[in-house]
Amino acid sequence: MRRHLLQGIIHAPLTEPAPEPDDAVMGELAAALDRAARRRLGRSLSIREVDAGSCNGCELEINALSNAFYDLERFGLRFVASPRHADVLLVTGPLTKNMRVALERTYNAMPDPKFVVALGDCAKNGGMFAGSDACLDGVSKVVPVDLHIPGCPPSPRDILAGLLALLEKIGA
Amino acid sequence: MASLQELIAQGQRIAAHRGATRAVVDAATWILAARELQDGRLSLLGLWGELGAVHMALLDPAAHEIALLSLDAAAGRFPSVGQFHPPAIRLERTVRDLHGLDPANAPDTRPWLDHTKPYEFLPAEGEHLHQIPVGPVHAAVIEPGHFRFTAGGETVVRLEERLGYAHKGIEKLMTGAPLERAAQLAGRVSGDSTVAYAIAFARAAEAALGIEVPARAVWLRALMAELERIANHFGDIGAICNDASFAMMHAHCGVLRERVLRAADTTFGHRLMRDVVVPGGVARDIDTAGIAAIRELLADAQRKFPPLIKLYDDTASLQDRTVGAGILRTELAEQFAAGGYVGRASGRRFDARRDLAYAPYDALTFEVPVRAEGDVNARVWVRIGEVEQSLKLIVQILDRLPSGATYAPVAAAAGEGIAIIEGFRGDILVWLRLGTGGTVERCHLRDPSWFQWPLLEAAIEGNIVADFPLCNKSFNCSYSGHDL
Numbered sequence: 001m002r003r004h005l006l007q008g009i010i011h012a013p014l015t016e017p018a019p020e021p022d023d024a025v026m027g028e029l030a031a032a033l034d035r036a037a038r039r040r041l042g043r044s045l046s047i048r049e050v051d052a053g054s055c056n057g058c059e060l061e062i063n064a065l066s067n068a069f070y071d072l073e074r075f076g077l078r079f080v081a082s083p084r085h086a087d088v089l090l091v092t093g094p095l096t097k098n099m100r101v102a103l104e105r106t107y108n109a110m111p112d113p114k115f116v117v118a119l120g121d122c123a124k125n126g127g128m129f130a131g132s133d134a135c136l137d138g139v140s141k142v143v144p145v146d147l148h149i150p151g152c153p154p155s156p157r158d159i160l161a162g163l164l165a166l167l168e169k170i171g172a
Numbered sequence: 173m174a175s176l177q178e179l180i181a182q183g184q185r186i187a188a189h190r191g192a193t194r195a196v197v198d199a200a201t202w203i204l205a206a207r208e209l210q211d212g213r214l215s216l217l218g219l220w221g222e223l224g225a226v227h228m229a230l231l232d233p234a235a236h237e238i239a240l241l242s243l244d245a246a247a248g249r250f251p252s253v254g255q256f257h258p259p260a261i262r263l264e265r266t267v268r269d270l271h272g273l274d275p276a277n278a279p280d281t282r283p284w285l286d287h288t289k290p291y292e293f294l295p296a297e298g299e300h301l302h303q304i305p306v307g308p309v310h311a312a313v314i315e316p317g318h319f320r321f322t323a324g325g326e327t328v329v330r331l332e333e334r335l336g337y338a339h340k341g342i343e344k345l346m347t348g349a350p351l352e353r354a355a356q357l358a359g360r361v362s363g364d365s366t367v368a369y370a371i372a373f374a375r376a377a378e379a380a381l382g383i384e385v386p387a388r389a390v391w392l393r394a395l396m397a398e399l400e401r402i403a404n405h406f407g408d409i410g411a412i413c414n415d416a417s418f419a420m421m422h423a424h425c426g427v428l429r430e431r432v433l434r435a436a437d438t439t440f441g442h443r444l445m446r447d448v449v450v451p452g453g454v455a456r457d458i459d460t461a462g463i464a465a466i467r468e469l470l471a472d473a474q475r476k477f478p479p480l481i482k483l484y485d486d487t488a489s490l491q492d493r494t495v496g497a498g499i500l501r502t503e504l505a506e507q508f509a510a511g512g513y514v515g516r517a518s519g520r521r522f523d524a525r526r527d528l529a530y531a532p533y534d535a536l537t538f539e540v541p542v543r544a545e546g547d548v549n550a551r552v553w554v555r556i557g558e559v560e561q562s563l564k565l566i567v568q569i570l571d572r573l574p575s576g577a578t579y580a581p582v583a584a585a586a587g588e589g590i591a592i593i594e595g596f597r598g599d600i601l602v603w604l605r606l607g608t609g610g611t612v613e614r615c616h617l618r619d620p621s622w623f624q625w626p627l628l629e630a631a632i633e634g635n636i637v638a639d640f641p642l643c644n645k646s647f648n649c650s651y652s653g654h655d656l
Contacts, residue, residue, distance in 0.1 A: 050309055054363070057363025063407075067426035098336055128360055153444070
């Protein structure tokens, strides 16, 4: 274990730096998100995620945000275990009928001000599952959606960019 | 005693069915088959319904033979298989929920995927017992499901799962859909297995239509399947260690997983390789940049993974959590025909790639890692072994990739077929019937999780509540794949 720890100290972090052209976007995002979050919410942004019947593809990419390349928490964004601690409700899936009550209760448990982000094509209007007897075709049927991040699934980079857009919208 | 061949012989063979034999049998033969399952001579691979009929897929584990039995259920009833063979119980509850067919003498008459009716959990009574309800919204970023724990102090006395929260009605959406849309839906049954499902669906369609897929497409599919396997194994090995509070493995494995997804994105244009496998072949050929990206990935993984294996093996505090936790007995793994690392960590030697030897695995060299202990540690080691094997498979595939076309046109015609392929989680079964014009009449997709979820209830018994996330992650069953 010592060897791994030592290498961690010696080697440069994998977390993507700002200067590279592609990474410049990430760097700007980092600065902008941090400033905006502090100005508008006075602290970091806490996110409660709810899977409302997704295929789990969106969850894979949301979880990837925490890996060393994206390192979500450096932006002041973090996932919380309870809706009572959350500013943002991040919802995936077409909203199955079987998840309706759970989503409503999670939303109602959040303190104001609160924002809802619908993540992925399904969350917008049911996506591929639109028209199913078992689905409600979109998160907005039950909770008010502030922002939609498209993709099937959206990449971690898309998700990060979307969260910035939310902050811009809050400030507008 | 009746062998699979004898059971088929007692029924009427359906000539149009391809991929395995299907026979329409009477109720007596149906029950005889259930008895064979009960006695452990056959394994249940699936049980599903449609309007007026039920089907079950059976495996003769000794002969590696598969067959389907169908029973007319126009009267709305069929003899329960679950009364003899418990693995069929949840499948039969689902048949009733989705198709209104009643399993006669079924031991559990509660609904399963249908949440509109009142639901009672099984009783667990005793002095000083208490219940802990968890979910469907969990503390972490995971799929929805409900776990009802009954605990005596810290020890789990009983766990009962309630699933179905992710039920999207996928099979009903497929009915009447053109082949292309149905293939896309199949790729969205379980996102972590999007390649595996796309291959299973494509193979079932190709069997139904009698299409020969170009060799290059078959090999590219295997390349994607192995990339998907190692991406999931990397992610889960790290996540299991994280649930034992060993974050360092999680961080390093997360990097390996991300590198696989980036290589997949470079090579196939999508991080999860969604919608790349299509009936008739693959939608995208690999170019030299893609091959270079995968070779680079291989070199990186071969360099970085062995020290992580050593780290896992050398860390006593981590082993203290994984060794002896969540033991799944071999008899249960065999009875439920548990696929993937869940079965293979408990001594069940089945891997569809080897035992059903579909192309191109019949031409590739690989081993199937098996352990006997059945604990969290064994499931980790099976996954470690599978990563090593998959890395070797990817080398072979790149070295021997055939040239030529990657797609053969698919005619819009009628037919029936079945395919079973090995996803990272275990064997995925897809059964498909196409009507005239090539639209889907009925498609059934059976996730490996159907035969793994019930075993988690058994494996957690006697463990402490705090070890549930660890045990659950070591199984990593799919909610969406199960709920359909």
